[in-house]
Amino acid sequence: MGTSGHGYPGLGALAGRPGWRWLLAALLAMALTAGAAPAGAAGSRWLTLSTPRVRIHFRPGYEVAAIEAARAAEATLDAMADRLGHAPRDPVHVTLMDVTDLSNGFTDVSYYNRIVIYPAFPVGLGYSTGLSPRMRDWLELVVTHEVVHAVHLDMAEGPARGMRQIFGHVPRFATPNLFQPMAFIEGLATFEETQLVEGGRGEDPLYDMFLRAAVLESALPDIDRALGLYDLGHFQPGAHVYLYGYTWFALVADRYGEQGIRDLQKRFAAVSGLTMPGEVVRRVLGQELESLWREMRQELERHYQDEIATIRAAGETEPTLVEAAARSGAWVAVSPRLSPDGRLLAYAASGPYVEDVRLVDLDTGRDRQLALGLVTAPGGLDWSRDGRYVIYAAADEVEGRVYSDLYQVEVATGRVQRLTHGRRAYAPATGPGGLVAYAARDGLTTRVVVRDPTGAERVLWEPPQGWQLLSLAWSPQGDRLALAVWKPGGGSDLLVLWLSSSPSPRDPAAGPGVAVSRVQPVTDDPFVDDRPSWSPDGRHLLFHSDRDGVYNLYAIDPASGETWRLTNVVTGAFDPVMAPDGQSVFFSWFWAHGYRIARLDASALRWEAVQRPRAPAPDAAWTPEPKDAAAPAVDSLPASWRIGPYTPFESLRPTYWEPLIGERWPGPFLGAATGGLDAVGERAYALAGAVGLATGAPLLYAGYARLLGDGRGPVLTLETSVTPKVHASSPTGAQPGDPYDEVAAVAADLRWQRGGFGGGWQASVGAVRSWIREASSGEPWAQSGRETRLVAGWLGYRQGGEHRWASVRQWSLQGETVLEAADPVDPLAASALVAGWGYVRQRIDGTSFEVRLAAGVGGRQLLPPGGGESGPFAVRAYDSGIFSADAVAVGLSAERAWRLADFRFGLGDAPTFFDDLGLALFTEAAAGWDRADPSRPPGAHLALEPSPGSPALGAGAEVRLRLSLDYGRVGLVVRLGLAQGFAPEPETRWYLRLEAR
Structure with a gap:
């Protein structure tokens, strides 16, 4: 990264600009010395335990946990090399991040094999997840589960292997197993966790309970519902992709042996995301995926119906529900x-x-x-x-x-x-x-x-x-x-x-x-x-x-x-x-x-005597001894293991490049991009460079982000860029060959964020310096037009709720102030402050009522979107240009929605799931006011006049289809609407919008 900046045309001139040299110097210096630890390990904020195949990153005081995690990771790598026939070429990075009491872990293979573990022992989570105190050790279990993910997702065969050899660890395309259904990804890790660790979820009575209850209530899912992280509209114990994914792999192992699982994963690792999983299963196992799934359901039904009959034969306890609590709509009480x-x-x-x-x-x-x-x-x-x-x-x-x-x-x-x-x-x-x-x-x-x-x-x-x-x-x-x-x-x-x-x-x-x-x-x-x-x-x-x-x-x-x-x-x-x-x-x-x-x-209590758990305790004081008193000793590590200060270089180095190809103005361009994220998640960067094939125009970008304050403080972002821009003399657009401008920019931003269950806030302050010149003029950057902007912004929100009907009342307040150093302007025009209040009453059956009110002052954030788009000042019946308030705006919307159909179905094993069809009726109003005299001197009386086209008033209806793509990783809402505008002039508009959810 240190040499990339010097290779960008124009950045050398930017570095010479008085007052901004420090900014580029900071960008390069922070990239080169990011997080450099003190020479002594005792003063380091992070330490690293290095083994031949694993890097464990941890805070001082967590040495014993790091050694236990390293042992579990090395053992899992050994086991998976045999079970899946694959071992990652590069080290697996594992970060112990004890920052939450909600125990969990995740694996990210975007840049390299990176695992983050939240090591707090799980308390109370078993009700939903199936994690119970039966486990031999929580850290061993979660590390094993995540390392299985790392090995599995690192597999690349056939074309994917060639892709990785050329482009490196390019996200998704060089990791084809990421295209598998979520039930296959999580199911495999849960299956292997159960094989490798005593007390894995697959052998836990909680998993038995989840499956037994599903059989009792005829709730075993069809394959289209089980393959992805879908919203099924009701409680899913154990997270269904884990529970039923594990059960499916247990069936495959029983029918085809563990070699069948290995062959299946090898085949998946050689295909693209366009290949349906059922096709892979048919080719490898010689049986249809849906047929195997039906057989799995039938075996579960036979097994658990026998268990249910045995329990009932001994006299089933029949409690009485507390109806008031049952009506609350709680999934977990x-x-x-x-x-x-x-x-x-x-x-x-x-x-x-x-x-x-x-x-x-x-x-x-x-x-x-x-x-x-x-x-x-x-x-x-x-x-x-x-x-x-x-x-x-x-x-x-x-x-x-x-x-x-x-x-x-x-x-x-x-x-x-x-x-x-x-x-x-x-x-x-x-x-x-x-x-x-x-x-x-x-x-x-x-x-x-x-x-x-x-x-x-x-x-x-x-x-x-x-x-x-x-x-x-x-x-x-x-x-x-x-x-x-x-x-x-x-x-x-x-x-x-x-x-x-x-x-x-x-x-x-x-x-x-x-x-x-x-x-x-x-x-x-x-x-x-x-x-x-x-x-x-x-x-x-x-x-x-x-x-x-x-x-x-x-x-x-x-x-x-x-x-x-x-x-x-x-x-x-x-x-x-x-x-x-x-x-x-x-x-x-x-x-x-x-x-x-x-x-x-x-x-109705049975009071049935059972075997005593142990003999009565003595009267004397008792000092308990741990079952396993042999804790790993830091001073007796294997010869190839060492503990030292954490350095981000190993995980920050570029691991891939991907081509950039586009057709944007001023013509087709070709380039490459890369990026990185360090193992503890405190540093990230992105680099991109391209050149116009017809014009030679450069498109360059370098960005660096750093989390300050020992992982608790603000995020510092530094960016530089050089991009072409349509020439000012061609307001209607330009064609390749026409004159164009080049814009160079340097920006810095410092952002603080705090959030909790009931609300939070975010604040930022930043600076942008930009230069613009005509590309063909040969004008030095030092003599080009330039602008300096200082920007401060903040956002606060608070919400409350009531469980039975899911009533939520929330408010937010956000603002931005822009001070242009080159030419002082009216603070009202250079600032924006928007306050909003909303109330949503969502019934369990899908009926909802929503009302929102927003008010803003200033000019830069008060452009009301339209044409079917939504926002605090939107009137969907009109285009966004109906009016543009640069001083004051208010917006009001009300909506009533119904669920028309709760079908929740997928297309077999395809990565598509439809989970709701709804109808919404809405009405919206917005009004804006402009400054009557934008050129008035500072301090003069502020006069306002209604914005052209204000007020705007409309109403309409939308049919909304909710769907999930990529096995639940992407949620979308398709909105087909008919809106009628009443003011400033009658207008009827049909629109179709697709938005993330």
């Missing part, structure tokens, strides 16, 4: 908790529109939103002992990180108060005297923290290294705290912390006066025992477990170890809580299309 008087039920809800804490009045049957928030993961909630508050955990952005924190909402008023900031807190449990215990993350470790009403906190208990806290429950008597913990090796167990008072009158800063006097193990087995809650008398712990292969509710007496199964459901039962009067139990009940809050009378 979990964590039910009862108020101390037993009259109110709070729960966490997730639906297609918003997430919230909801409240059911069990006497009246009324269900309402209590607080808006991302509460289902990692989540957890509890009532204060006086019944005034619900304390809950919700994820939101904190300094650029998505962390979970504690909040409390006053039930009577709905007033929300934030209790913690950036503590990565979850699983709150309330105790006596206003105490609140919760789990807190510190990097990749967790610990129990207790908080008193004054906000004072102290660490109550730290589990052994590697253990992860899942959930907490404080006993009614206040003397015990029950915990569910995951242990390395897989499975989760219950513990009880016995508490004692520890007043510290001489040290108020010591925090809440409670301490752990004894740790009592309650269960110790390979099963999942989670979400404990106490019976009202404090004798029993209720919890859910998969110990019989199906998630059911259990009870245990911690004192004796006696254990009972309480339910025998066909699908799954979770999160039990007993009513204060002991007459009923509430829990979350799974069905194919979601989790529902259910109730079971105490008389």
Whole structure:
């Protein structure tokens, strides 16, 4: 990159311009020294563990996790070289980015094989994803899954291999497996994850539950619905492309062996995206894809119908749905908790529109939103002992990180108060005297923290290294705290912390006066025992477990170890809580299309004795030992492994080039482009150069972006370009051979952004310097026309919602100010400020009502689009030139929409899916005012006059077809509309628009 800039015609002259030399110097210097780390590793913001085939990038303090990730990645590369017959030529880059409590990972093969892992242990995500504490190790599982992606998507055979040899790692065209259906991509990774890692999703009881429920409710999807990431209009447990993709590959392995999967992937890696997957399957396996899919469904039905019959033969538990909660429209309703008087039920809800804490009045049957928030993961909630508050955990952005924190909402008023900031807190449990215990993350470790009403906190208990806290429950008597913990090796167990008072009158800063006097193990087995809650008398712990292969509710007496199964459901039962009067139990009940809050009378509980999980715990204090105490040692790495400061050069170097061919004015052009992104995602660049074949006109571009502030601060963007432009003397357009201008520009932009669940803001400041000259004049750039602009802009937004009808109220405020240094102008003309407010009421059945109001001042952003286009000042019945407000504009629109057909179908294995057909009626109005005297002196009285063509008023109707392309990667809306304009003059217009969604 350092030599590319000097090769661009004209940029040398730009570099010599006084006042702008620093900008080009900064562009080149930042490209050459991007992120240079200090000489010593101790001072580095990022470190890199290098192995023969992997680069693990991590923050200081994550050395052990980096070694574990490297071991998992190297082992997976070894396994996949045999299983798929392919090994990436270049190193695989893996970045451990502990910036969110929403555990995940992704693989990007756009420039090279880059993986990003969010390593926080998953808590609460299993309800939707199938990730459960059964897994042997989360980091091992997610690294394995993503490295399988990297190997699979790196495969290139036949023409694709030739393409890569010529053009390098050009996105898409040199990675043909990216054209596969999403179910094949994610299904293969999930299948291999299950083969390579103990506790992979394919063998988890959650996946069994998802499939069993689908068979029970005849919800197994046809192939056209399952191949892509499609909006199917209802809850999709496990994400259907993972769940059914895994199931399909399990069938292929059973029928054709693992060689069949290998041959299939080799063939896919040699074809283009124009080849249908069914054709590849037919050629390789000798059977039609749809036929194999039907056979898979039939085998699932036979297997799970037998399971269902066996469960029912033992006497099926039949709970009662809490109808008020069922009517809320929540797809996932979990964590039910009862108020101390037993009259109110709070729960966490997730639906297609918003997430919230909801409240059911069990006497009246009324269900309402209590607080808006991302509460289902990692989540957890509890009532204060006086019944005034619900304390809950919700994820939101904190300094650029998505962390979970504690909040409390006053039930009577709905007033929300934030209790913690950036503590990565979850699983709150309330105790006596206003105490609140919760789990807190510190990097990749967790610990129990207790908080008193004054906000004072102290660490109550730290589990052994590697253990992860899942959930907490404080006993009614206040003397015990029950915990569910995951242990390395897989499975989760219950513990009880016995508490004692520890007043510290001489040290108020010591925090809440409670301490752990004894740790009592309650269960110790390979099963999942989670979400404990106490019976009202404090004798029993209720919890859910998969110990019989199906998630059911259990009870245990911690004192004796006696254990009972309480339910025998066909699908799954979770999160039990007993009513204060002991007459009923509430829990979350799974069905194919979601989790529902259910109730079971105490008389219907089975109390069926089962084998004790372990012998009763001794009275003496117990010190737990981790199952796998052998943590990797940083000072005993293999000889070929080393840890050093991170440098971005290896991942930033160009890995591809792609030709640029076009027909834009001033004639056909030919060139090339490349780009790059570093492994930690803090630096990116793009380079492009072309020349007009008829004119020799250069088209040049260089851009560089840098995320500042240790990954939390603003983004700095630097750009330079040289482009041809239609000559000013040819306003109607020019033909090749006509005179044209050349425009050279240098720009810098600094952009800050913050966002959270309820709203956020963005601000920017930038500068642009441009030069323009007639190309044939030979005029030096130094003597050409030039312009300097300083630009400042900002955008803020806030929204709220109500879950049952998905009502959303939102407002936004955005502005831009342009100060032209060469010639001071009216600030009103050089600025724009737009404020907007909107309200949308979207029913589950597809009916919606929407109203939006916008107002703006200034001239640069107030051009109302038309001709079917939408926008804050749009009137779709007219062209955009109907008026152009350069001072003030207002816009108002209202719309009512209906779903005409909810067909949701695809075209077999084609990458096209139709998921909705709707009708919308709308009315729009816009008005604008111009400055009566644009040449008035600064400070003079501002006079306005209506813009020509203002006001504009129209109404119309649209038929809208929603569809997905490329197996769900691209969402589109086709809008066919008829609009009638009423003012400034009658006009009728038909239009057809295609827009992304």
